[in-house]
Amino acid sequence: MSQLKGIVHLVGAGPGEPNLVTLRARELIASADVIIYDQLVHPELVKWCRAECEVIFAGKTAGCHTVPQEEIEALLVKHAQAGKRVVRLKGGDPLIFGRGGEEARALAAAGVAFEIVPGVTAALAAGAYAGIPLTLRHTSSALVFLTGHEDPAKPGPTVDWRSYGELKNTTLAIYMGMGRLRHILAELVAGGLSPKTPAAVVQWASLGRQRSVAGTAATLADLSEKAGLAAPAVIFVGEVVKNHEAIDWFERLPLFGRRVAITRTRDQNSELRDKLEALGAEVLELPLIRVTKDVSREGIVEILTELGQYDWIVFTSANGVRIFFDAFFKGFPDVRALGGLRFACVGAATAREIERLHLKVECQPATATGESLADALIATGSLDHAKVIVVCGNLNRDTLVKKLEQDGRAIVDRLPLYRTERTDLARDPVADDFRTHGADAILFASSSAVQSFHEQAQSLQLAKDAKRPLAGSIGPQTSETMMKLGMPADFTAKQPSLDALVAALVKKLK
Ligand code: SAH
Numbered sequence: 001m002s003q004l005k006g007i008v009h010l011v012g013a014g015p016g017e018p019n020l021v022t023l024r025a026r027e028l029i030a031s032a033d034v035i036i037y038d039q040l041v042h043p044e045l046v047k048w049c050r051a052e053c054e055v056i057f058a059g060k061t062a063g064c065h066t067v068p069q070e071e072i073e074a075l076l077v078k079h080a081q082a083g084k085r086v087v088r089l090k091g092g093d094p095l096i097f098g099r100g101g102e103e104a105r106a107l108a109a110a111g112v113a114f115e116i117v118p119g120v121t122a123a124l125a126a127g128a129y130a131g132i133p134l135t136l137r138h139t140s141s142a143l144v145f146l147t148g149h150e151d152p153a154k155p156g157p158t159v160d161w162r163s164y165g166e167l168k169n170t171t172l173a174i175y176m177g178m179g180r181l182r183h184i185l186a187e188l189v190a191g192g193l194s195p196k197t198p199a200a201v202v203q204w205a206s207l208g209r210q211r212s213v214a215g216t217a218a219t220l221a222d223l224s225e226k227a228g229l230a231a232p233a234v235i236f237v238g239e240v241v242k243n244h245e246a247i248d249w250f251e252r253l254p255l256f257g258r259r260v261a262i263t264r265t266r267d268q269n270s271e272l273r274d275k276l277e278a279l280g281a282e283v284l285e286l287p288l289i290r291v292t293k294d295v296s297r298e299g300i301v302e303i304l305t306e307l308g309q310y311d312w313i314v315f316t317s318a319n320g321v322r323i324f325f326d327a328f329f330k331g332f333p334d335v336r337a338l339g340g341l342r343f344a345c346v347g348a349a350t351a352r353e354i355e356r357l358h359l360k361v362e363c364q365p366a367t368a369t370g371e372s373l374a375d376a377l378i379a380t381g382s383l384d385h386a387k388v389i390v391v392c393g394n395l396n397r398d399t400l401v402k403k404l405e406q407d408g409r410a411i412v413d414r415l416p417l418y419r420t421e422r423t424d425l426a427r428d429p430v431a432d433d434f435r436t437h438g439a440d441a442i443l444f445a446s447s448s449a450v451q452s453f454h455e456q457a458q459s460l461q462l463a464k465d466a467k468r469p470l471a472g473s474i475g476p477q478t479s480e481t482m483m484k485l486g487m488p489a490d491f492t493a494k495q496p497s498l499d500a501l502v503a504a505l506v507k508k509l510k
Contacts, residue, residue, distance in 0.1 A: 006080035008107055010100050012093045012119015013041040017206035019277075020120050021045060025089075028117065032087040034079045036072065040091030040232060042207075043429035044285070051292060069099060073106035080112040093121040097147050097175050121145075123173035126205035126234040130212045131247035134171050139239045142170040148177025148184055148235070165191025171238035178231045182221040188237060189217055198241035203233035208259060208282020210251065214244045253280025254506050259439040261286055261469060263449040272445060275502050284434050286460065288452040290423045291319040291393070293326070294416060303389070303415055304331050308339040311386040312363075312377065312410075315345040316370060316400070320391045321353040323417045335359075342382075346373045370400030374407070383410040394419045422452075425459040438466030441505055444489075445474045445498065447481040454485045470508060474501045 009028045014020040029035065029048045037046055039059030046055055056075070058067040067075075079086045094100030094116060107114045123145060127134045134143050144167070146159055164172060165188040177184050178201070189195050195218035202212040215223045217237060250256065260276050261284040273283045304327065307313075315321050328338075335357070344363035345351050351361045363380055365372035377383065388410045390401055404412045425431040444450045450473075453460070462468065473479040473489035475496030482489050491508045493500035 005113060006083045006086065007113040007115065008076050008080050008086045008088055008103075009115045009117060010088045010090065010094045010103060011117040012121075013037070013045055013089045013091055014120045015092055015122045015125030015206045016040070016042050016204065017125070017277075018042050018044040020125065020206060022117060022119065024117050025119065028085075028087050029089070031085065033084040034086045035089060036075060036086065037089040038091055041089045043433075045089065046429075047287075069102065073103055076103060076107060077110045077112055080107070080114075081110075090119070091122070092125075093119045096121045096145060097149075122175060122205060122232070123234050123236075126202035127173075127236070129206045129210060129250045130200065130202040131244050131249055132200060132202075132236055133240050133243055133247075134173065134236075136240050136243070140169055140171045142167070144170060144172050146172060146174045146177075148174050148180050161187035162191030164188060165193035169239075171236060171240050174235040174237070176231065177235045178224075178229070178233050181224060181235060184235070185217050185221055185237075193217055193237070197237060198239060198244075199235065199237045200241045200244055201229050201233050201235050203229045203231075205234065206250075208255075208257060208280065210257075212244070212248075212251065214241055250280060255509065256280035258282065258441070258509055259284060259437070259467070259469075260505065261434055261439045261442040263288060263442065263444060263453050272443065272498050272502075275498060276505075279502070279506065284430050284439055286425070286431055286434060286453070287423045287428060288425075288449075288456055290421055291317075291323075292419050292421060293323050294394070294419045301331065303413070304328060307337070307341060307389075309387055310341055310389045310413075311382065312342050312344055312388045314373065314377070314388060314390040314400070315343070315350050315354065316373075316390070316392060317347070318349045318353040319418055320393065321345075321350060324391050324415075325357065327417065344373060344377055346370065370398075371403060374400050374403035377404065378407050378409075383407065386410045388412045389415050391415045391417055393417070422456060425456060431460060434460065434462075434466075436463050436466060438462050439469040440467065440509060441472055441490075442469040443472045443474075443501060443505065444478050444482065445501065447478050450478060450481045450485060450487070454487070472501060472505050472508070474498070 011025045011028055013025065026048060029045060032049055032053050034054045035046060035049055036056045036058050049055060058072050060066050076086055076088055088103060090098045090100055092098060104114060104116060135141060144164065161184055174184065195216060197217045198214065199217050199220040200212055200214035201220065201224045204210045211229060213223045213227045213229060255276060258281045260281045262272055263286050273285065276283050342362045343354055343359055345354060345361055346365065351364050354361050363376050365376040388404060390412060392414055401412055401414065404410055470490040471482065471487055473482055473492045475493060479489045479492050491504045493504045
């Protein structure tokens with residue numbers, strides 16, 4: 001709708017670890033019409049967007065082609081002028097070595113509204129995650145952010161490294177300096193820096209693949225080369241680096257440096273993901289299925305206007321609730337249009353989604369199956385001549401509907417609103433990471449996860465030199481399915497719980 005005013009949000013995506021973005025960033029990603037993101041933005045962040053959101057990658061492609069800066073600026077202006085809410089996601093903070101300033105100027109010049117949302121810049125994350133306090137009483141009272149990258153094609157101010165060698169009680173944090181590390185350190189020393197000054201490189205800060213080495217201004221270039229460290233990394237120079245040894249907490253976590261793949265949808269996975277990340281693992285979520293709206297069908301509007309005739313509405317998934325109310329509120333601005341409809345559902349997540357709207361769930365069975373929901377509904381004794389509507393997807397809850405029909409008291413209608421589909425893993429960036437680099441382990445927390453993994457195994461085939469993951473299972477039933485499908489478990493949880501699964505993984509990888 002072009003009469004709406006567009007806007008561009010220049011948003012800091014933080015250093016890598018998705019949980020380090022601001023609440024504002026998360027909220028803007030979730031409501032954007034268009035997202036334009038860079039190389040160092042974690043692919044997980046982009047997945048928070050709406051299904052309808054247009055996602056544009058502006059980083060380097062496999063052929064090393066990057067979208068020219070002017071083209072990006074023109075793109076921002078174009079989409080905003082078309083009335084879109086555009087989120088321009090940039091690694092770290094948009095205004096620190098990120099060309100956010102140039103983009104803001106282009107937007108201002110074009111008369112486009114914009115907002116700038118700061119982010120955790122790489123040096124701050126690298127300091128925190130490598131145990132290097134960037135300032136410290138009695139040791140460092142100043143912090144300088146520098147760029148080591150000097151584009152030979154672009155005349156501009158070059159860094160006078162020698163003058164920074166003279167600074168006392170100062171921490172230097174150097175971005176984009178890995179290509180010239182040896183030169184930079186030599187110049188600092190030539191400028192008066194003691195060659196004994198502690199110095200460190202921190203690569204991929206905040207992520208499971210973080211690596212760091214510490215030495216002195218004299219030794220760091222050799223140490224870093226030997227360890228094979230390269231961009232993206234921050235170089236620190238200053239006495240504060242000494243603390244690394246004592247307070248390097250992150251690289252000591254039990255699953256630090258381990259890549260662990262997990263295999264269901266985001267809603268189902270977040271608890272497992274949190275547990276693994278708390279132990280330092282890098283988690284790869286393989287999105288095997290996706291739920292999409294299927295509200296184009298005729299008759300839905302009709303049913304919605306006839307909602308008042310129903311006694312019960314039944315939901316079997318949180319997605320069903322979300323999609324139903326999306327459609328409902330498009331037709332009716334007032335929740336009272338639901339009339340006296342009573343709510344029944346399966347699953348705690350489904351109930352939470354209904355209760356979020358301050359609606360009461362009157363029937364929810366203890367076991368989360370369609371069959372028990374039918375039993376629970378029948379047990380309410382309210383089904384004589386009642387009308388029940390079941391919100392469902394393409395994977396039908398036949399047991400539920402059949403059981404209610406067999407009972408014969410209620411009239412049961414279906415309201416198919418969504419489809420559960422296989423995702424196209426060919427284009428998924430996380431799946432791509434998995435195919436290329438593999439993982440240390442892959443965890444299965446249910447038979448259905450094993451099943452869907454098996455169905456998509458073709459598109460998840462690992463590259464020749466990718467790491468082959470060990471397969472972990474949550475319990476006997478899952479292990480049995482794995483065995484049947486020819487992918488036997490390498491380790492199994494002692495009890496069927498996520499905690500026990502994670503414990504078994506830690507033990508196995510020790
Ligand atoms: N705007 C970004 C910086 C972009 S320049 C920010 O505020 O962080 C790109 C440089 O940032 C990289 O070459 C590297 O020096 C640094 N960098 C970005 N992410 C990093 C990470 N996770 N770990 C270490 N350095 C990182």
